[in-house]
Every structure is written in structure tokens, then in C-alpha cells.
Amino acid sequence: MRRLAAKRWLSPLGAYERLVAQRELRRDPVQYGVMHEFERLHQELLTYEPPPPVRNPLSGGWLSSFAERVGLGTRREDAYSYVPRGVYVWGGVGSGKTRMMDVFFDAVSRVGKQRVHYDEFMLSVHRGLHEAKQSLAGDGRLAMQFVANRILENGALLCLDEFQVVDVADALVLKALFEALFEKGAVFVATSNRAPRMLYHNGIQRQLFEPFIPLLERRCAVASVEASSTDYRLEIGSGETARVYFVDDRESWEACKRRLAKKLDDHAKLRVRGTSRLVDVPRCDLAARACLFDFDELCGSTVGAADYLAISAAFGVVFLDKIPLLDLSDLNRTRRFITLVDALYESRVVLVAHAEAPPTRLFVQDKLRPGGGNKTDRDEAFAFDRTASRLVEMGSSDYLRRSRARRPPLAIDVLRAPEENFDIDKLFAALDVDDSGFLDYSELAALVADVSELKRGHRNVATQEVDLALSALDTNNDGLVSRDELRHYLLGRPDGLGYFDDFIFYATPLPNGGGGGGGGTNGASQQ
Structure with a gap:
């Protein structure tokens, strides 16, 4: 979820006109018409006073009072008369929908706002419904009110990118969810590849979804950019994409790996926490916040959107090797790749890809499944057009610049700060790649490697050095280092940051190939 500083x-x-004047955008009459709708909404938001959000209680003994507070059974149809009408922008790939919504989002400053990708949004909705129903004795209506309140705590203006209903579970909850949101004063903005009437077309139990369509059309002005025939993302050009997207060029791929992450092949392992399980990351450079996967490791097994989002949250750079040509004969792999790219794109992760073909040729559309050519096949081909477009954009200077701005500081950058500006919390956050609240052996090894680079000029550390750091920091001997343990150790040092010298050896040789210039390990892992 994004909360951006408003201009x-x-x-x-x-x-928008400034971007055109600066030649970051080309004036497009179709886009210009959509921006007038956003201008209208912006003006209405200047005087809009959304109802204060209902704070969901956090402890027991509250069910009856909560039911009264959320007003079950007291439908507020009059709310539609004073809530500003949102904007629903739909059209083909690369027509500028997301960019226009972001320009609008950045300009809004008076009301609370949130911008999130549709997939991430629905994951949080289903997770919230599950949690609420467990606490509310299965009361679905009360659970929906609970989830709506939680959403609105983040702002009355809800902007969803890539609104696309393909899952029956989503289709069955959208009407009730948005009724609750609109009744509580939500203003809705969305981008989509589909007109409202074409959402979930021919989907399972679509008759249960259809009442949502007039609700959406009533609460949003529908604006089409279908008449715009230019894919603005493809105009970036293949020259820029070549820096992070390699086609049968193993030498350049390896050079890029060395430039962005020095120790990816040392087989440091990590587990990051997804929605309901731990996700294995078989190769990573924790110091560089980079990881390496083969295509089949991420798209050839039972990995899903929640797992991709967990990886995106932990790493700023993802290397993906051995991307094959894709077609509809293996629909699951193709769908997972589409979902993976969406997750990385929305999180502004740098994707370094090694593939059999350029983005626009990865998908072989004429190789259909047996009996193919139906609506599902056409939908997947349509979705892959968006994916190819995003892959091109992810290699652009603008995307890479925004990716750098999004990434948290690396631990070595925190360590380089002057002693008077040293921030223990910032150091811990940079080291805790899996966001578990503890540093495990691999994460601690990355810290020692950072110290070694600063003190000795290289990142080769011996296992004994990591063991020494663990014994000094892990006061309760549980094999993990907490934030408090790190803080206690650092604040107890009379020599300030000179403690670094305690973790590394300068004499050579050391047992097992360690020492100042010898081998050893970086990001060593204990399972």
C-alpha cells in the first residue's frame, strides 16, 4: 500500500500538464478527458468531510457494542447523496491508466488516502474476513462491517490498480464489501482492463456478482481510454530494458549479478513469512537485499500471490533465471508468472531476468491448450499483454529510479554513518530481512560480512567469526538476536562502535580457511 507525499x-x-510540458508524457486527447474527471473529483474532495472511521475494538467482550457501533440494519442510502462520485478508468494495456491515477493520487492532500493493487487488496480482505468470522461466531455481515472499518482506517479515498475479477471468491464478496464501504463514506477510484459490464464475464455464479455492477456504475464515473492506441510503456524502448533483461546472454547476466549482488551463489538460505506459511528463499545476498530463483522454483510449484508479496517485501532485487517461452498448454505456470510480475511491479522491486525471448515474444499465443481458444484463453492472452508491457517498463530509468527510492537503507550504509548519528533501530531493520523481529544466523552473518568490508576491505568471513558475534549478542542462548539484545550490547560498550573489532580477526590463517584475506563464508546458514 502506498501513501505518497502530495504535490x-x-x-x-x-x-498532468506539467508532465506534458516536461515531455515525460505526450499530450493525448483521450487521457486529457480522463484527467478532467480526476480534476472534478479532486475539487469535490476539497470540501468533503468523510465520516470519522469506526475503530475496531481489539479485545474481548465487545461484540454487542460493536454491532451497535457499526450500525447493522441501519442502511444509509442517503450517504450516496453526499459522498463524491469516484472514477473508474478502463482500457487496454499501456494506455496510461495507472500513471493518471497516480498523478491524481499525488495531488490529493485533504482526505486520508490509500493506493493498493487489487490482488493485494483482496488478499487482505479475505484474510480479514477469516479472522473476523472466527471472533464473531461466523456472522458474515458483522465480519464484513469489521473489514470495511479496517480498510477505512487507512483513508476514505481508496484507489485500486488493475481491478480484475477472475476469482469466484472475490466475486461473491465484492457487492457486500463495497456496499459497506460506500455506506461509510468511501470514495472509490480504480483502473481496469475491463468495462464494468465485462467484469467477471461468463464467470462461475456470475448472477451473484451482477448486482455489484450497477452499484459500481452509480458510485463511479466510468471513463474509457480504449480509444488510445499507444502503449506508453513500450515506448520506453528495448535499449533500457536490456540492462536488467537478458535474452540468451549468460555473460551479461552474470556481470549484472556481480554488480548488484556479490554473493548470490554462496547458497545463503532464508525463509520469509507469507500470509500463512514460510516461503523458502534458496539463494540470497542479505547484505544487498537480493535473491535468486530459477523460474520453476517460483512459477512451477504451488507458490501464490501472498508468497510473491512476502518476497517483494523482503528484497529490493529479484534475479529470475531460465524463464522459458510460455503458452496456454501449461496454464498454471503462465498464471503464476503473471501474478509474480504484478507483485514485483507494485512493490517497485528490481527484476533482473534471464529469458529465452524478449518480453513481447515470451508468450506464444497460437499454442493453445487442447480445446483452447475459449474465453479463458483469450483472457490469459490479454493478461500477458499487460505483463509484457510491465516487463519493459521495469527496465526503464524511471522505474529503476523509483525502485531505489522505495528500498530501505542497507545495513552497510547504516554502519557507515558517523557515530553520533548511529541508529540502532535502523540497523536492526536493515538486517532483519525476513521481518521476523529477530536476526537468525544468516542475517547475523551478513552483519559480520558488512563489518569485514568496512574494516578489512572484503566480505570473506569465517564461521568462527559469526559464531563469536552470536555468542556476544545472544544473551538468552536461543540462537537468535532480538532488537533488545542488539541494543543492550551496543549501549553497554564503553568504546562505542569499536565493538566491531570484536567480531572479526585480523591474523591469518584461521581454521577452516578463515582470516583476513582467506576464504570462509558470507551469509552462512544454519538450518
Whole structure:
């Protein structure tokens, strides 16, 4: 979810015109019409006072009072008369929908706002419904109110990117969810590849979804960019994409790995926490916040959107090797790849890819499944057009620049700070790649490698050095280092940051190939 600083001095239309003047965008009459809708909404939001969000209680003994507070059974149809009408923008791949929504989002400053990808949003909705129903004795209506309140705690303006209903579980909850949101004063903005009437077309039990369509059309002005025939993302050009997307060029791929992450092949292992399970990361450079997967490791097994989002949260750079040509004969692999790219793109992760073909030729559309050519096949081909477009954009200078701005500081950058500016919390956050609240052996090994680079000029550390750091920091001997243990150790040092010298050896040789210039390990793992 994004919360961006607003450019308060520009309205959406003014910001768009500035981008055109700066030649970051080309003036497009179709886009210009959509920006007028965003301008209208922006003006209405300047005087809109959304109802205060209902805070969900956090402890027991609250069910009856909560039911009264959320007002079950007291439908607020009059709410539609004073809540600003949102905007639903739909059209083909690369028509500028997301960019226009972001320009609008940046300009809004007066009301609370949130921008999130549809897949991530629905994952959180289903997770919230599951949690609420467990606490509310299975009361689905009360659970939906609970989830709506939680969403609105983040802001009354909800912007969803890539609104696409393909899952029956989503289809069955959308009407009730958005009824609750609109009744509580939500303003909705969305981008989609489909017109409202074509959402979930021919889907299972679509008759249960259909009442959502007029609700959506009533609460949002529908704007089409279908008449725009230019894919703005493909205009970036293949020259830029070549820096992070390699086609049968193993030498350049290896050079890029060495440039962005030095120790990916040392087989450091990590587990990051997804929605309901741990996700194995077989090769990573924790110091560089980079990881390496083969295509089949991420797209050829039972890995899903929640797992991809967990990886995106932990790493700023993902190397993906051995991407094959894709077609509909293996629909699951193709779908997983589409979902993976969406997750990385929305999280502004740098994807370094080694593939059999350029993005626009990865998908072989004429190789259908037996009996193929039906609506499902056409939908997947349509979705892959978006994926190819995103792969191109992810190699652009603008995307890479925004990716760098999104990434947290690396531990070595925190360590380089002057002693008077040293921030223990920032160091711990940089080291805790899996966001578990503890440093495991691999994460501690990355810290020692950072110290070695600063003190000795290289990252080769011996296992004994990591063991020494663990014994010094792990006061309760559980094999993990907590934030408090790190803080206690550092604040108890009379020599300030000179403690680093305690973790590394300068004499050579050391047992097992360690020492100042010898071998050893970086990101060593204990399972």
C-alpha cells in the first residue's frame, strides 16, 4: 500500500500538464478527458468531510457494542447523496491508466488516502474476513462491517490498480464489501482492463456478482481510454530494458549479478513469512537485499500471490533465471508468472531476468491448450499483454529510479554513518530481512560480512567469526538476536562502535580457511 507525499501546489490536471510540458508524457486527447474527471473529483474532495472511521475494538467482550457501533440494519442510502462520485478508468494495456491515477493520487492532500493493487487488496480482505468470522461466531455481515472499518482506517479515498475479477471468491464478496464501504463514506477510484459490464464475464455464479455492477456504475464515473492506441510503456524502448533483461546472454547476466549482488551463489538460505506459511528463499545476498530463483522454483510449484508479496517485501532485487517461452498448454505456470510480475511491479522491486525471448515474444499465443481458444484463453492472452508491457517498463530509468527510492537503507550504509548519528533501530531493520523481529544466523552473518568490508576491505568471513558475534549478542542462548539484545550490547560498550573489532580477526590463517584475506563464508546458514 502506498501513501505518497502530495504535490499540494498542483491539481491533477495541472500536474498532468506539467508532465506534458516536461515531455515525460505526450499530450493525448483521450487521457486529457480522463484527467478532467480526476480534476472534478479532486475539487469535490476539497470540501468533503468523510465520516470519522469506526475503530475496531481489539479485545474481548465487545461484540454487542460493536454491532451497535457499526450500525447493522441501519442502511444509509442517503450517504450516496453526499459522498463524491469516484472514477473508474478502463482500457487496454499501456494506455496510461495507472500513471493518471497516480498523478491524481499525488495531488490529493485533504482526505486520508490509500493506493493498493487489487490482488493485494483482496488478499487482505479475505484474510480479514477469516479472522473476523472466527471472533464473531461466523456472522458474515458483522465480519464484513469489521473489514470495511479496517480498510477505512487507512483513508476514505481508496484507489485500486488493475481491478480484475477472475476469482469466484472475490466475486461473491465484492457487492457486500463495497456496499459497506460506500455506506461509510468511501470514495472509490480504480483502473481496469475491463468495462464494468465485462467484469467477471461468463464467470462461475456470475448472477451473484451482477448486482455489484450497477452499484459500481452509480458510485463511479466510468471513463474509457480504449480509444488510445499507444502503449506508453513500450515506448520506453528495448535499449533500457536490456540492462536488467537478458535474452540468451549468460555473460551479461552474470556481470549484472556481480554488480548488484556479490554473493548470490554462496547458497545463503532464508525463509520469509507469507500470509500463512514460510516461503523458502534458496539463494540470497542479505547484505544487498537480493535473491535468486530459477523460474520453476517460483512459477512451477504451488507458490501464490501472498508468497510473491512476502518476497517483494523482503528484497529490493529479484534475479529470475531460465524463464522459458510460455503458452496456454501449461496454464498454471503462465498464471503464476503473471501474478509474480504484478507483485514485483507494485512493490517497485528490481527484476533482473534471464529469458529465452524478449518480453513481447515470451508468450506464444497460437499454442493453445487442447480445446483452447475459449474465453479463458483469450483472457490469459490479454493478461500477458499487460505483463509484457510491465516487463519493459521495469527496465526503464524511471522505474529503476523509483525502485531505489522505495528500498530501505542497507545495513552497510547504516554502519557507515558517523557515530553520533548511529541508529540502532535502523540497523536492526536493515538486517532483519525476513521481518521476523529477530536476526537468525544468516542475517547475523551478513552483519559480520558488512563489518569485514568496512574494516578489512572484503566480505570473506569465517564461521568462527559469526559464531563469536552470536555468542556476544545472544544473551538468552536461543540462537537468535532480538532488537533488545542488539541494543543492550551496543549501549553497554564503553568504546562505542569499536565493538566491531570484536567480531572479526585480523591474523591469518584461521581454521577452516578463515582470516583476513582467506576464504570462509558470507551469509552462512544454519538450518
